[in-house]
Every structure is written in C-alpha cells, then in structure tokens.
Amino acid sequence: MGTRNPETMLARVEADAMGAPPFAAWAEQHPAIKVTSFADAAVGAELVVNATNGGASLDVLHQAAAENLDGKIILDIANPLDFSNGMPPTLFVKDTDSLGEQIQRAFPGARVVKTLNTMNADLMARPGQLSDPGSVFVSGNDAEAKAVVAGLLEDFGHRDVIDLGDITTARGTEMLLPVWLRLWGALGTPAFNFKIVR
Amino acid sequence: MGTRNPETMLARVEADAMGAPPFAAWAEQHPAIKVTSFADAAVGAELVVNATNGGASLDVLHQAAAENLDGKIILDIANPLDFSNGMPPTLFVKDTDSLGEQIQRAFPGARVVKTLNTMNADLMARPGQLSDPGSVFVSGNDAEAKAVVAGLLEDFGHRDVIDLGDITTARGTEMLLPVWLRLWGALGTPAFNFKIVR
Numbered sequence: 001m002g003t004r005n006p007e008t009m010l011a012r013v014e015a016d017a018m019g020a021p022p023f024a025a026w027a028e029q030h031p032a033i034k035v036t037s038f039a040d041a042a043v044g045a046e047l048v049v050n051a052t053n054g055g056a057s058l059d060v061l062h063q064a065a066a067e068n069l070d071g072k073i074i075l076d077i078a079n080p081l082d083f084s085n086g087m088p089p090t091l092f093v094k095d096t097d098s099l100g101e102q103i104q105r106a107f108p109g110a111r112v113v114k115t116l117n118t119m120n121a122d123l124m125a126r127p128g129q130l131s132d133p134g135s136v137f138v139s140g141n142d143a144e145a146k147a148v149v150a151g152l153l154e155d156f157g158h159r160d161v162i163d164l165g166d167i168t169t170a171r172g173t174e175m176l177l178p179v180w181l182r183l184w185g186a187l188g189t190p191a192f193n194f195k196i197v198r
Numbered sequence: 199m200g201t202r203n204p205e206t207m208l209a210r211v212e213a214d215a216m217g218a219p220p221f222a223a224w225a226e227q228h229p230a231i232k233v234t235s236f237a238d239a240a241v242g243a244e245l246v247v248n249a250t251n252g253g254a255s256l257d258v259l260h261q262a263a264a265e266n267l268d269g270k271i272i273l274d275i276a277n278p279l280d281f282s283n284g285m286p287p288t289l290f291v292k293d294t295d296s297l298g299e300q301i302q303r304a305f306p307g308a309r310v311v312k313t314l315n316t317m318n319a320d321l322m323a324r325p326g327q328l329s330d331p332g333s334v335f336v337s338g339n340d341a342e343a344k345a346v347v348a349g350l351l352e353d354f355g356h357r358d359v360i361d362l363g364d365i366t367t368a369r370g371t372e373m374l375l376p377v378w379l380r381l382w383g384a385l386g387t388p389a390f391n392f393k394i395v396r
Contacts, residue, residue, distance in 0.1 A: 090293045095376070096283075132395040137377070164380045172377030178293070179335070179370030182362045183394060195393040196381060197330040 001033055002041030002064065010035060042068035047075060047148070048110075054078040054099050055092065058106055070109035073145045075152075076100055076170075077116040077124065079177050088181045091174065100139060100170030111145035113138055114170035115153065118180065120190035127193065128157040134193030135160040139169040162196060199231055200239030200262065208233060240266035245273060245346070246308075252276040252297050253290065256304055268307035271343045273350070274298055274368075275314040275322065277375050286379045289372065298337060298368030309343035311336055312368035313351065316378065318388035325391065326355040332391030333358040337367040360394060 003009045012022045027035055034041075042048055042064035052060045057078045061069065080099040081089040093099055100114035115138045116124045127133030136158045140146045150161045164172065176194065184190050201207045210220045225233050232239075240246055240262035250258045255276045259267065278297040279287040291297055298312035313336045314322045325331030334356045338344050348359045362370065374392065382388050 085294075094373075095288045095292060130395050134393075134395040162381070162384055164377075164384050169377075169380045169384075172380040175292075175373040175376045178373045179362075179367075182367045182370040183360070186360055186362050186367075187394070187396065189396070192394050192396045195332075195395045196385075196390050197328050197332045197393045198385065198387070198390045 001035050002038035002060075003035060004038070004060070004063070006035045006037060038063040039065050039068060042072075045072065047073045050074055050076045050078050050103065052078055054080040055082065057099060058102060061103060061107060066107055066109060069107050072110055073142075073148055074103060074107065074110045074112045075116075075149055076103055076112050076114045079117050079174055081177065088178065091177065094175055095171060098168070098170040098174050100167050100174070104141065104167045111140065111142040112167055113140035113142075113145050113149045114167065114173060115139070115149055118173050118176045119193045123191065123193055125156045129191065130193060132195060133157055133159055134195035135162055137162050137164050137169075137173050139164050139167050139173060141166050160195065199233050200236035200258075201233060202236070202258070202261070204233045204235065236262040237266060240270075243270065245271045245350075248272055248274045248276050248301065250276055252278040253280065255297060256300060259301060259305060264305055264307060267305050270308055271340075271346060272301060272305065272308045272310045273314075273347055274301055274310050274312045277315050277372055279375065286376065289375065292373055293369060296366070296368040296372050298365050298372070302339065302365045309338065309340040310365055311338035311340070311343050311347045312365065312371060313337070313347055316371050316374045317391045321389065321391055323354045327389065328391055330393060331355055331357055332393035333360055335360050335362050335367075335371045337362050337365050337371060339364050358393070 010024045010027060015021055038060055048069060050057055078099055080091050080093045082092040083089045093102060100112055104112040115136060118137060123129060136153055138146050138149055138161060146163055153161050183192060208222045208225060213219060236258055246267060248255055276297055278289045278291045280290040281287045298310055302310040313334060316335060321327060334351055336344050336347055336359060344361055351359050381390060
C-alpha cells in the first residue's frame with residue numbers, strides 16, 4: 001500500500017475526518033501489508049488500484065512513476081470530486097472528458113480500467129451486504145485488462161458486471177456521483193447500489 | 199396536447215427520424231386528445247407535462263405562457279441533451295445547475311417536479327414491461343406537487359418512487375443520461391432501468 005509519507009501516516013494517533021481510527025491501528029492488524037511510498041508500492045505490484053482522492057490521482061500516479069505502471073492494470077476507483085465550492089461537491093472534469101481518460105492519457109503504457117466508483121467503499125469488496133449486490137460497471141480500452149478486473153469483481157461477490165466499452169464511458173459512471181450523493185442524503189445511508197434492471 | 203404548429207404536425211405523412219408512423223395516425227386513434235397550440239393546451243390543463251426536447255423546453259414553456267402555468271404542476275421529463283457535437287450527446291447544463299432549475303427559475307409561479315427523465319419513454323408509463331420496474335426519482339421544491347406526481351407514477355406501475363429533495367437534485371438525475379446512453383449501447387436495448395438496491 002502506497003502513501004505520500006508512510007512515516008507521517010503511521011504516526012497519526014487521531015481519528016480521521018470521518019471518525020475512523022488512525023491508519024496505524026489498521027496496519028497493525030494487517031502486518032502482511034507493507035505501507036510504503038507510492039513508487040515502492042507500484043514497482044512490486046502486479047495490478048495497481050488507484051484508491052486516491054480524485055483531485056490527487058494524477059499527482060499520486062506520477063509519484064508512483066510511469067515506468068512502474070507500464071503494462072500494468074490500473075484499477076481506477078477515483079472520482080473527480082471538487083469540494084472547493086462546499087457541499088455537495090461538483091465534478092472537476094465531466095461530460096466531454098473524465099478522470100479515467102486523464103489517467104489513461106497521462107500513462108499510455110498502463111491499462112486503465114475504471115470500476116467500482118459508483119458505490120460506497122464498504123460495498124466495493126463486500127457487495128453481498130445488500131439484499132442484492134446490484135450492478136458494477138467497467139470501462140477501459142484493453143479487453144484482457146477488463147476480463148482480469150471482472151474476475152476480481154466476481155471474487156468480491158459482484159454478480160452483474162457490465163462492460164460499458166472503452167475508457168470514454170467512464171464519463172458516464174463518474175457523472176453518476178451527483179445522484180449518488182443526493183441518494184445518500186435521501187436514503188440516509190450510503191449502503192445502496194445501482195442495479196440495472198432489464 | 200400542445201405542439202408548435204398543430205396543422206403542420208397533423209399534415210405530416212412521412213415516418214419520423216426513429217421510423218415511427220406520422221403523428222396524425224396516432225391522433226386519429228386517440229380522438230379524445232385534442233392537438234392544439236402550447237398555450238391552448240396549457241390554459242386548460244390541470245397539470246402540464248414537459249415532454250419536449252430539452253433544448254427547446256424553455257422556449258416551448260414560454261409559448262405556453264407563464265400565466266397559463268401559474269400554480270400548476272409542471273411534470274418535467276426533459277433532459278438537457280446537446281447533439282451539436284455529434285454522438286453521444288453532451289449536456290448543455292450540468293453540475294452546478296440543471297434544466298429543471300432553469301424551468302423553475304423561469305416560471306416561479308409553477309411547481310416543477312423533475313421525474314421520469316432517467317428511463318426510456320416507453321417505460322415511463324409502462325414500467326411493468328420489465329421483470330422489475332426499478333426506481334423512479336422525483337425532485338422539486340413543492341411537497342404537495344411531488345405527492346401528486348408520486349401518485350401518478352404509482353398509477354403507471356412504479357413501485358419505488360424516491361424523493362431526492364428540492365429541484366437542485368435534478369442535477370443528479372439529469373447527469374444520469376451519459377451512463378444511460380452508454381448502457382443503451384452496451385446492452386443493445388433501451389429497455390432497462392436504474393433500480394436502487396438497499
């Protein structure tokens with residue numbers, strides 16, 4: 001697991017902004033997972049998960065370094081949320097471009113697959129918490145990379161993986177965020193998902 | 199039913215761009231429904247459905263005239279699709295504003311309820327075609343207007359009507375269109391709907 005400054009992160013003792021315990025507590029419970037720099041995490045990775053703040057994603061991936069990403073799948077779950085104008089956040093890229101495309105353009109040697117960005121983090125790897133796990137979308141230019149990611153998603157318990165097409169279709173899933181945020185408000189819980197009924 | 203020019207519309211003999219038969223054929227089969235000008239349709243209406251091209255909605259509602267809309271519910275199903283740059287369309291308003299809000303601002307005496315804009319026209323009034331009708335969203339500033347609309351939606355067969363909040367939440371549902379369009383491509387049919395699973 002890569003982070004900007006492993007020492008600082010592990011030294012934190014206070015709860016985060018959402019009230020979660022400091023990261024060091026989690027790290028202690030998961031000693032097999034090394035906490036290191038972005039570049040060090042990427043160099044040894046078979047597959048890279050971009051689970052960063054959307055506004056920081058490009059900077060973080062540059063810290064991971066293009067040569068450490070070449071040929072690798074980047075499973076991109078980030079959303080281009082802009083909190084600078086308060087709540088609810090707006091999107092800093094949308095409609096004619098997407099964060100997924102920005103990452104693919106910045107790292108042409110990587111194989112970006114946008115997925116999981118349409119649900120709460122807690123549901124991404126444990127969708128079985130819901131009465132029905134709902135649907136999950138994949139967007140990317142590389143069919144083999146999407147097949148690898150679909151396999152992971154199915155391992156997590158996802159039962160309806162919808163391949164939307166190339167990475168430009170990430171525009172669609174990133175633009176789901178505004179209604180996701182409003183649904184969170186209306187339902188009073190982030191424990192919900194989109195299911196495509198046919 | 200209001201249209202820009204009833205005589206021209208009823209005189210058309212060719213199929214439309216989607217291959218549908220000319221409107222006159224439909225009008226003949228539904229003699230109880232008068233085809234008239236926008237203003238004439240609005241003046242006698244108890245509730246107004248804005249089922250126009252999003253790019254024309256404000257112009258059409260101005261033709262219907264504010265005094266004919268005052269106090270009335272405008273059930274707004276239009277989407278701000280911009281086809282001027284080809285396919286897929288982009289949105290001419292998004293993120294920090296919505297077509298629903300533009301209509302509410304332009305007609306402050308009306309009670310705008312955004313709904314049904316997240317599914318194919320054929321499913322709006324007949325959602326029972328799907329194995330599960332899915333969810334339908336309502337956005338609007340007037341609680342009584344939303345209750346009236348929710349009743350209509352339930353009459354149509356909708357079983358999960360989600361009140362997202364005030365008219366600003368239309369930003370969320372209008373921004374669903376890009377992924378709706380990509381899903382149409384991926385699934386090869388517009389006969390699908392979003393369902394919010396909890």
